[in-house]
Amino acid sequence: MNSMLRSARTLATTASRSSVLRRGYSSESVPDRKVAILGAAGGIGQPLSLLMKLNPLVSNLALYDIANTPGVAADVSHINTRSEVTGYFGDDQLGKALEGADVVIIPAGVPRKPGMTRDDLFNINAGIVKGLCLAIAKYCPHALVNMISNPVNSTVPIAAEVFKKAGTYDEKRLFGVTTLDVVRAKTFYAGKAKVPVAGVNVPVVGGHAGVTILPLFSQATPNANVSEEEIVALTKRTQDGGTEVVEAKAGKGSATLSMAYAGALFADACLKGLNGVPDVVECTFVQSNVTDLPFFASKVRLGKNGVDEVLGLGPLSDFEKEGLEKLKPELLSSIEKGVNFANK
Ligand SMILES: NC(=O)C1=CN([C@@H]2O[C@H](COP(=O)(O)OP(=O)(O)OC[C@H]3O[C@@H](n4cnc5c(N)ncnc54)[C@H](O)[C@@H]3O)[C@@H](O)[C@H]2O)C=CC1
């Protein structure tokens, strides 16, 4: 009898919890989480703000930019989902935007125009990222930082150095967002392999620029009959995915909508990890021992403190082994450029 009562009570609690969840309100099983987006009024920032407003794991959404955030925040705040939205605007309000943040997403900075490499953005974006990371070290030193601003291969090392100097660096909490490379690899592979894209998985390792982006199609699932020639073409298309969009936009910026989608996926994975959901694995650019490079993107298991485990590369094809050796000098030099900038 007692056990029946207990199971009835459990069922009732589960039912009421799931109806609470359906309504999108906070509950015991969904802790309060603050997410701050820096650069929230930009091409990525706006759709990313929308997608994070739709995420039921977020209770407080702080939208920060140096311009136009009041309008974006007012607009997004009318959506009837769980999170409270606040807009912050200009240097004076950056501290308030960051205070108490669990996850900080950074899409602040200039995008490419046709003919430019991501590294051409370094001179402007390095300074922007450095300033924002100084503020993160001061106002929310324990937040997980999702770095979107390019060149990611350098901005992540810049952030690490800023945090080290401030005495707040925790390598488990700093991530370069490379999810868009995975999103592209999945889409392009599904198209070639003629399999439903929803079930496709492709790890993408290395970094986030040109040849440093190394999709591992030999590990793609489901396994499909894709020729060597097609793998070479798929690899090149994934590496040049950003440039494909930059050229199509013809001077009006780079990927924003697909990046917002990818950024929202990665932030959601970080929140799930923080909340203790098991087996959350995403590719991301982190401090790493997987190769001899100090930072490297590979599969990472996310947990309650950020990085739980940096996973190895798995077996590589000869073509991928060659790609790995080829990317190392460029990736190392971008990492060093970031480190030197932060320390000068
Ligand atoms: N990691 C990735 O896969 C990708 C990265 N990106 C990068 O994301 C960055 C942003 O791209 P978009 O949104 O298209 O550019 P955008 O120019 O449309 O927006 C950037 C926003 O940053 C803001 N901003 C500038 N300085 C700031 C500061 N100090 N604090 C806060 N906000 C500041 C601007 O006011 C603007 O609203 C670029 O560096 C781009 O290369 C773009 C696509 C993919």
Ligand SMILES: O=C([O-])CC(=O)C(=O)O
């Ligand atoms: O290509 C760019 O400049 C933006 C970016 O990082 C991407 O779309 O992957």
